[in-house]
Amino acid sequence: MDILLVGTYTQHDAPAVLEKQELGKGIYLIPYNEILGDVAGTPLIIQMQNPSWVCLVKNRLFAVSESEDAAEIVEYEVGVQEERLTAEKKAGLQMPGKASCHIEKDEKGQRLFVSDYGSGDLKVIDISEAGSPKLLQEISFTGKGLDPERQEASHIHSCFLHRGDLYAADLGCDKIYSFGTDKGKLLQKETIEVRPGAGPRHMEILDKNGKTYLYVLNELDLTISVYCNGELCQTISLEEELPEGALAAELCIAEEKMLYASVRGTGEIFGFTIDENGMLNLKQKVVVPKGWFRSICLDSSGKHLLAADQKTGKIYIFDRQSEGELGNQRVLVEVPVPVQVLSGKIE
Template sequence: MKLKISLFAIAFLATFNLFAQNTYVFLGSYNRDKSAEAIQIYQLDTINGKLSKVASAKNIVNPSYLTVSPNGKYVYACTDTKTPNAGSISSFEFNPENKSLTFLNSQRSGGENPVYVTVHKSGKWIANANYTEGSVSVFPILENGKIDSIAQNFQYMDGSTRKERQTRSHVHSAVFSPQFDYLFLPDLGADKIRCYAFDENQKKPLIETKNPFTKTDLEAGPRHFTFHPNQKFGYCIEEMAGQISVYHYENGVLNKIQRIATHPDKIKEGFESSDIHISPDGKFLYATNRGKENNIAIFSIDENGHLKNIGYQSTLGKHPRVFAIDESGKFLIASNVNTGNVVVFKRNPKSGLLKKVGKEIKMESVSCVQIRKI
C-alpha cells in the first residue's frame, strides 16, 4: 500500500509540475542604445517577492511600453518611442522553457512617439496610441504572433486651453472596455476620452459611436484609464491636473460621479500623475505621482465606486512612469525611469497598504512593467 501511494504521489507531482504556472515580470525601457538589454524578463517568487532574470532582448530602440498576449506567448512593444520621424510596434516570442525572447517583426505605428499598446482578449488584434501626432492605430495579429499591416489609423488635430501642452491632440493610452467591445483613448492634448465600438470580426474593427468622446475638465490632461472588476466603473488619471475622475460605465458611455486629487492638499503645483490600477478584489485603487512626490497614492473604493484616500507610499526612486499588480493581488511592482530601479512591494489585502520586499532590480531608464502568470 505504501508503495502504491508513493508511486501515485510521484505521478501526481510530475503532472502538477508539467502544468504549473509561473509569474513573470516584463520590463521595457528608454534604452536609446541597441547594445543594451532593452527588454528584460524576470520570474517573480510569489512567496518572498524575489526577482530572478530569465531572458532579455537587444537590438531595439526605446521599447517604452509593453503588453503580453492572452496566452503569454508573445510580447508587443512600443518601439522607436521619442525618436524623431519614427515610431513602430514590435512583436517578440517568449519561451519560458528555453528562457528566450525572440524578435518576430515590426510595423510602423501610424504616428510619431507610440506610448501605449494593448491586445484584444481574442489575441487577434492590437491597438496602440501615438502621443506626438495624436492618433490610434489597429493591427491584426497573425497566427504566428507577428503583427500584420495596419488595418485602421485615426488622427486628431483638436487641442485644448493650455497652450504649452495642448496645442493639439496627444493620445496617451488605448484601453479596451471590460467586454472588449469598446476602445477608450484618453487624449491629454484635447481633454477628451475618445471612444470607438470594437468589432473583432470586421476587417476594420473600430466603429464610430453616437458618443465619440467624453469631455474631461479643462487642463486635466487625461492619461491612463482602468475599469473596476465589477465592470460598472471607470477611472481616469489626469496627468496635468493631478486628479482622478471616476465614471459610471455602461455600454460605451461614461458619466462622471467623482473627481479626487492624487496629491496631498499641500502640493499645489508640479503635477505629473501617471499610471492607475485596481487590486483584483476591487477594494483598492493605486495611482502613481511623479515630479516632486514620486509616490503611489492609495485609495479605498466603496460600493458606489467612490474613492477615499488612505495613504501614500514612496516608490523609492524617481519618475515612476508605470507600475503593475500581479493577478493574485499579492504584489505591486513599480518602475522608476530616472533612477533606473524596479521595486517590489507586498500588498496588505485588508488595509491596502504597501511594504517593500526583496531586492530591487537595476535597469537603466526602465519605463514599463507588466506581470503575467504563464
C-alpha cells in the same frame, strides 16, 4: 514561468531622461517568484529602441518603439528552454505617425490597439497570424487644450478595452473617446469632455451594481476623475498644490476593491478603497523620497505591487496587506531608465 517585463528608454532624447543617466538596452525579461516576490533567475535583454510599452499575448511579445520619426511595433516569440528565457524577433511593422506609447490587446488575442502620443493617432493592428502584424485601421484626431506646451495638439496616451468598447485618452485635447469594436473596426460612439487642462493619461474600468465606472488619471492637474455611465460623479485631487515637476503616472485596480495611483516627481503611491457606489476613498499614501514612479502594476499573485522609478533605475516591490494597504517595501532589481513594468507568464 512567471516573469517581469520591463520596457526602457534607450536614447537620451527620450522624455525626462537625465543628461548623464545610464540608458536602458531594450526590454528586460526577468524570471520572477511571485510567492516570495523575488527575482528567480538571470534576466534576458531584448535589444531594441525605446520600447516604452510592451504587451504579452501568450508567448508572443509585442512592443512599441517610441520614436519621433515613425510609429513602429515589433513582435517577438518568447519561451523557456532548459529553464532559461529565449526570445526571437518575428516581425516589425512601421506605420505612419510618431511616438507610439501604449498597447491594448483584445480578449481573443487577435488585435492590438496602439496609441500614438506624438501624432494623435489610434491604430488597430491584426495579429491573428503569428509573425505578420497588419495595420487594419488608423484614426487621427485634431484639436488642442489649455496648456500651450503639453496640449498644443491631440496626444492619444492610452486606450482601455472593456466589454467590447474601447476607450481612448486624449491628453492633448482633454477628451475620452469611446468606440464600438464590432466586426474588427472601431466605430466612434461618444466623447467625454474632461476638465480643461487636466490631461487624461491612463484609465481603469469597473462594473459594479449594474453600472460602469471609468476611472481617469489626469497627468497635468494630478486628479482622478470618476465617471458613472459616462457622467462625472467624483473628482479627487492627489495634491492640494501642484508641486513643480510632478505628473500623475498610472492606475491599477486590485480585486475590484482597491485602486492605486502613482505620481512622478513626488515618490507617492496612493491607495483608495472602492465603495459599493464605485466612489474612491483615500486609505493610504506611501512616499519614497525623490521617487519618480512612471509605472505601477500588480504581480500575477496580487500579493505585491511593483513600481518602476525611471530616474533612479530601480524597480520597487511593496507587499500588499489583507486590507489592501502597501506594507514592506524594498528594491527588487535595478534596470536603467525603466518606463513600464508588467507581470506575466510564459510557457
